Amino acid sequence: MAVSLLSFAQAIKDSTQFSKRHLLIGNGFSIALRPDIFHYGSLFSRADFSGHPNLPKVFAALGTQDFEMAIRNLEAGATLAPIYAGALPGAVKAMLDDAEALKNILVETIAGNHPDFPGSVPDPKFWACRTFLRYFLGDGNDGQVFTLNYDLLLYWALMHDDSPFTIAPSPIATNDGFGNDEDEPDADYVVWQGETAAHSAKVHFLHGALHLFDAGNELQKYTWVRTNARLVDQARSAIGANKFPLFVSEGTSTQKKAKIRHNAYLYQGFKQFTANALQTKVCFFIHGHSLAENDEHILRRLGAGRFPKLYVSLFGDPDDAGNRIIIGRAQALARGRKPSNPLALAFYDAASAKIWG
Structure with missing residues (x-):
């Protein structure tokens, strides 16, 4: 069945009927910047x-x-x-x-599959990305961003300066639940502040990320601002100290969910995602995700939610085989809703979002 494809601007305009927009990011977010290195599996x-x-x-x-x-x-x-x-x-x-x-x-x-440092990405691309993120994290929306990617592009974009050519740009919420280590406030890293502080977080790495390291007794976030270290040097130093990057890359939805449930940070992000999906006056955008079965543990929360409308990005011809699968899976989520909480669907052109300019 053919679907009507909105532009991103049209989807945003339509979504103003809701109190908040929340965003779920998939690998297409990163592929749009560097398809040569981010078009990967595990x-x-x-x-x-x-x-x-x-x-x-x-x-x-x-x-x-x-x-x-x-x-x-x-x-x-x-x-x-x-x-x-x-x-x-x-x-x-x-x-x-x-x-x-x-x-x-x-x-x-x-x-080998990631830019070394933020300077590897031209400033105008970060400025374009921040413009995109403002629809979800900017003034007047108070939404949250959930990413399934474990690369650093979202984190770098959030930390980047705004364009000097923009007059008084609106701020972007960047709270991710991390803050200074009370015992080592000048350390090269910040630490996750726990479940209580996580309730005010606006950015959630649902599958972890390459700058989050499990130090055993705490979860540390290595920051570019404090270290100026290349990604390879940061990773080698941490792993050499038996601190491993926290990310969920393995296999099936069941395997991913098992790792999430056994990690306090990941599980808290999962609970925040679930709680937002149960709100009745908000909407969700999914950008750059194929709605694949290996992320069913996340997608199922949308199908079981109560929010009334889901906007899903499609790249290219809506009638090609891959997009037909995405459309079918989105429609299956909607069919799974209780009659008392129907889910309306809208599809928009991913390229029209111009995330990276």
């Missing part, structure tokens, strides 16, 4: 294991594509192996060597 699928043939077997044995889990299991196995008489000579060293190699592969895979 980090696992891009990692080069050719020099370490046992590593794919480790992931397979553990039933995961989670780098941190594989590294921690290799290190734990090396610690325990000498206890058991059957341990082969050299096995402990091989496991530790592979654990160290996997840390380097993780760093190289992250850095």
Whole structure:
């Protein structure tokens, strides 16, 4: 069934009937800037294991594509192996060597598919992105932005200065629930302030991000302003200190949901998303997401919500095969609604949003 395609401006105008706009971002947000490096699947699928043939077997044995889990299991196995008489000579060293190699592969895979620092992106592109974000985080809307991406583009755009050629630009809400470490206020990082402070957060990385590192006793956010460190150097330093980037990249919706439920920051973002979907006077925009089944744990919250209208971006011809799938999945979300809370759908041209100018 053919659908009527709005421009982004028309979708925004139509959405003024609601009290707030919320935004869910998918990988298309990043692809629009750099399709050469952001058109990817998981980090696992891009990692080069050719020099370490046992590593794919480790992931397979553990039933995961989670780098941190594989590294921690290799290190734990090396610690325990000498206890058991059957341990082969050299096995402990091989496991530790592979654990160290996997840390380097993780760093190289992250850095090889991401700009090194904000200066890699021209200022006008950030200014255009901030214009787009104002429709959701600017004065007069008080919405929230939820991203499924773990790259740094959204974070960099939020931290970027406004164009000096714009007269009195409206501010953008940037609260993401992180603040100074009370014990180390001058540290190179800030820390997640916990569930209470998270209620006032406006930006949520639902699947984590490459600047968020699990330090065991706290979640740290490394900031460009405080470190001026390239992404590769930041990641190598943190991983070397056994702080792993917090992101959910592995496999199925069920696997992703399991990791979310076992991490306080991720689960709080998930709960915030769910709570907003249950509001009756707001609307949601989905930009740059295929509504794929591996994110069903998130999309299901929209189908079970109470908000009355969903605006979904489509890139290119609405009648091509990929867009027909997106349209069908959006319609399935709407069909799943209770009659007392129907969900209206609108589709808009992703390119017309001109996120990066």
